[in-house]
Amino acid sequence: MAPKKQAGPGAGQAAPRLRSTDIARLAGVSVSAVSLAINGRPGLSEATRKRILDVADELNWRPHRAASALKGASSDVVGIVIARPARTLGVEPFFAHFLSGLQSSLSGQGISTQLLIVEDTEAQTAVYRRWAAEHRVDGLVLLDLEVDDPRPQLVADLGIPAVTLGSHGNPMPLTSVWVDDHAAMVGILQYLSSLGHRHIGHVSGITSFQHTQRRLQAIQDVHTSLGTEVDSIPTDFSDAQGAEATRRLLGADPRCTAIVYDSDVMAIAGLGVATEMGVSVPSDVSLVSFDDSVLTTMAHPPVTALTRDTFALGTLTATELLRVMSDGPNDPQATQAPTPRLVVRGSTAAPPAERGPHADDALEGR
Amino acid sequence: MAPKKQAGPGAGQAAPRLRSTDIARLAGVSVSAVSLAINGRPGLSEATRKRILDVADELNWRPHRAASALKGASSDVVGIVIARPARTLGVEPFFAHFLSGLQSSLSGQGISTQLLIVEDTEAQTAVYRRWAAEHRVDGLVLLDLEVDDPRPQLVADLGIPAVTLGSHGNPMPLTSVWVDDHAAMVGILQYLSSLGHRHIGHVSGITSFQHTQRRLQAIQDVHTSLGTEVDSIPTDFSDAQGAEATRRLLGADPRCTAIVYDSDVMAIAGLGVATEMGVSVPSDVSLVSFDDSVLTTMAHPPVTALTRDTFALGTLTATELLRVMSDGPNDPQATQAPTPRLVVRGSTAAPPAERGPHADDALEGR
DNA sequence: CTGCGCTTCTAGAACGTATTAGTCTGCGGC
DNA sequence: GCCGCAGACTAATACGTTCTAGAAGCGCAG
Structure with a gap:
């Protein structure tokens, strides 16, 4: 009735710790039998097995993990x-x-x-x-x-x-x-290249990571075949550094026409920076995220991204x-x-027409 | 030299499992001494203690967790x-x-x-x-x-x-x-009420949860004092049901002028629905999220939300x-x-002028 | 009736550590 | 010179299970 207060600190001896011997005693068998029953080992009649399990269930008894582990059981x-x-x-x-x-x-x-x-x-x-x-x-x-x-x-x-x-x-x-980060990055670059992008920014992740290395390698590998010029800026994957890198890329002259981000968080941060700088996406610059999530799908515009089932x-x-x-x-x-898989959304488009005599110059050399 | 192939399946006996007896033997002491040393118990000369610990460190030996646990140690x-x-x-x-x-x-x-x-x-x-x-x-x-x-x-x-x-x-x-979900919800409603909102939608979470109940209670408690009329639609916290609930709320006539979402995921989903339906945020409807995250800050417009340090x-x-x-x-x-704490962002504003005998009629039924 | 195999069950020895109750040494005090 | 005592260390037991080896009961073939 009164709150369980009379029990002093540390005196909560709620459960008088059961052991296999208790179960054995109550079921009228030996501890070995209990072990056999609990672990579903052969060598017991169905009747006794059931009796033992019933008692164990009733008292909510399970083998003490540590003791089993001591005998080589897995820890799960x-x-x-x-x-x-x-x-x-x-x-x-x-x-x-x-x-x-x-x-x-x-x-x-x-x-x-x-x-x-x-x-x-x-x-x-x-x-x-x-x-x-x-x-x-x-x-x-x-x-x-x-x-x-x-x-x-x-x-x-x-x-x-x-x-x-x-x-x-x-x-x-x-x-x-x-x-296959390599193939994935190649896919992105092929897509951007097919839109007409040649000068591309890359906000990369931590360069000591293996997957980052593979992505960087891919960029190099397609350099000549696609004619893409990629500017990689390393970051620590944080939104802050992603934003900072974007600021640098968008401030450069000549400015790249597309940016690839190594994570969705950075892509969204970059999108924010672009909006803030008055650079319109996708008409001024295209954005691609290497990772997909609710962040990219719900952004405005939704961001073209590599999607996978994480x-x-x-x-x-x-x-x-x-x-x-x-x-x-x-x-x-x-x-x-x-x-x-690359999912094309609203953040990518053909690059803005190049400054120069002919608008179609952009497509030249394709 | 050759790849570790000759070892049959399961034959990888990489480590010949050390025990305290091994350490004891190598340090020239008894197992009891090893135990005393490892656990920092008194009763050993500094010299032997150090000798034991050195041997243990060298071999990267630690007491077998299970055995310690059997003696009543905590599992950490x-x-x-x-x-x-x-x-x-x-x-x-x-x-x-x-x-x-x-x-x-x-x-x-x-x-x-x-x-x-x-x-x-x-x-x-x-x-x-x-x-x-x-x-x-x-x-x-x-x-x-x-x-x-x-x-x-x-x-x-x-x-x-x-x-x-x-x-x-x-x-x-x-x-x-x-x-204090109650106070938090009251805060939201006071804020919306101060903007002039009276008819408010509420996309609630799972109603069997205690915190959902407290929020619903808060809505009732301020009903008369603030004069707010709140329409709660229960969901399972998923973006799908959040979107569906939003669709229902925005399709109703008369339509509420503000919607409160019990989670950030649902708020973003709702924002998407509003945009899709051509209902402009915040001029037609204000949106508030009960939870804050990168989702709400990076949305367009950024969503007014209760923020806390999770x-x-x-x-x-x-x-x-x-x-x-x-x-x-x-x-x-x-x-x-x-x-x-309520962080006001771009998703909330005063409600659209009420339909009535005035020129603002034009906005009605938009 | 003996002996054998089968099923069913049990006694007891592990498992690796922590701890209790010592043992042994050396030393100071009387 | 002996007693007692403190300090340094150890033997042995306990923890709660699992597993091996073997016992007891029983039916059945020879």
């Missing part, structure tokens, strides 16, 4: 360690979508995801070591791979099943899921991870996720 | 169970921000967050029971509280330290962090949870997070 936990400023995580739709997809697949197996945000790559590797030593996780997902990233090799050495997202380099110590990317990663976890450390394999 | 894990369609999680900026804030505070204590997405509330309670029985988590965060939600009482009975977000009802079995809400929740976890099951307390 998959770990993700992120080394980014925590505040930026919530801003990137990518991460939330990916995590949702990953978790939704893992949930089916009763596996939960353990998330830890750390300061830097050093702390990150320390966590991998710790988790490995403590047997805390059954598997790992590695994100934000950098060039010459030491983590895959470390994790492989530690013997933890793991999947990297976005890496397919050589050598490849871990199974990976990757997206949620599905998460589920695919989960599938691969589950495979690695059950197969053991086999030969690492690279699974390719579908290449993002 | 905080759990969150979500019962929502996984796909919607990534769309809501709220969740990602909150989780980032929560994790960033917990990381400081070396605590990680365990996330599980389930189908429905029933599965959710099952997970709470399971995690409790398995001693899997040290604490829980309960989100999306519903009216008469059985979960707080269940979790309290299970004896798991926990914090609920958004509940401050009576009785209150758990410590909670709550936001990241900070996460850190505040973490603080409370840590307190509960260390204090044990004390009297539950309700901590109030700052009330969201």
Whole structure:
């Protein structure tokens, strides 16, 4: 009746912790029998099995996780360690979508995801070591791979099943899921080129990331074949730097006629800057985002973007991870996720007519 | 030299699992000494302590988590169970921000967050029971509280330290962090009323949620004092239903002059519908979002919204949870997070001149 | 009636650590 | 010179399960 107040601090002995012996006693069997019943092992008559399970259910008893784990049971936990400023995580739709997809697949197996945000790559590797030593996780997902990233090799050495997202380099110590950023970037440039754009700005992401490198490589690779001149400005993926880069690109003379952004957040920031500077989109400058989300679709004008199912990317990663976890450390394999598809929206158009005697000059040399 | 191929499936015995006995042997002491050293307990000379720690560090050895846990150690894990369609999680900026804030505070204590997405509330309670029985988590965060939600009482009975977000009802079995939705909604209505709006639409969230209820209550409470007539349409928080509700509100006759949305995603969807229907914002209809994010700030026009620091809400929740976890099951307390602040942007203005005997008739039925 | 195989069940030894109750050494005080 | 005591360290047990080896009961073939 009165609020549960009489219980002093820390005196909340709500549950008198059950053990398998209690269940055994109540069911009139041995602890071994309880173990067999709970784990669905053969060697028990249906009658006793049911009796045991009934008692266990009634008391809501489950084997103490730690004790099972001590006998080598899996922990049913998959770990993700992120080394980014925590505040930026919530801003990137990518991460939330990916995590949702990953978790939704893992949930089916009763596996939960353990998330830890750390300061830097050093702390990150320390966590991998710790988790490995403590047997805390059954598997790992590695994100934000950098060039010459030491983590895959470390994790492989530690013997933890793991999947990297976005890496397919050589050598490849871990199974990976990757997206063909190269082809995607080529697609964007081909599209812009076909509209008539030659002078293109590129607001790139963190250049030490592998996928950023692949995009930059693609730009170089099509330079001569398409005749595109691309100006890349590196950023840290933040909206602030995306806006700043846009300001620089739009202030330059001659000005590029199209800008490609490595993320949706930056594209939207850039769109804001253009509007603010009185540069009209798409008639003065075309904008393309390398990532799609509600941000780009609901912008004004809606932004032409590479779209992909990030949620599905998460589920695919989960599938691969589950495979690695059950197969053991086999030969690492690279699974390719579908290449993002270009969705043309209102932010792209042919470049403004060039200054010069003939308007059609722009199309010349096509 | 050759790729690690000769090792058959599952034969990757990379690490020959160290135990405390190994460390003891190498340091020339007993296992007890190792335990004392690792856990910083008194009873060892500084010399031997250092020797032991050096060996442990060298081999990257840590106590096997399960074994420690068996002796009653904490698991350093905080759990969150979500019962929502996984796909919607990534769309809501709220969740990602909150989780980032929560994790960033917990990381400081070396605590990680365990996330599980389930189908429905029933599965959710099952997970709470399971995690409790398995001693899997040290604490829980309960989100999306519903009216008469059985979960707080269940979790309290299970004896798991926990914090609920958004509940401050009576009785209150758990410590909670709550936001004054009532005051916030009153603020919105006062603002709209001061602009001259009387007939207002409200695209509400899931009505079984406690915070939705508090908002609806606020609407009723100011009905007479402000003279506002509010039309609430319940939705499931999805952009689709937000758009549909907007369509209904804008199609009604007489039409409301302002619409309040219970989330930013729905507000943006509604803005899209208005544009599509040729209803101009804010001259024909004003739009207010109950939640703020990059979505609302970058929309066109930017949407007037209640803004709050969701990241900070996460850190505040973490603080409370840590307190509960260390204090044990004390009297539950309700901590109030700052009330969201209304940020006026371009989506709100005075209502269009009323139809009447005057020249403004022209605008009628537009 | 003995012995064998099958099913059903159980005793007891792990698993790797933390802790309790020591043991052993050296040393100061009487 | 012996007692007692503090400091440094260790042996052994407990934690709660799982698993191996084996016991008990029972039917049945020989």
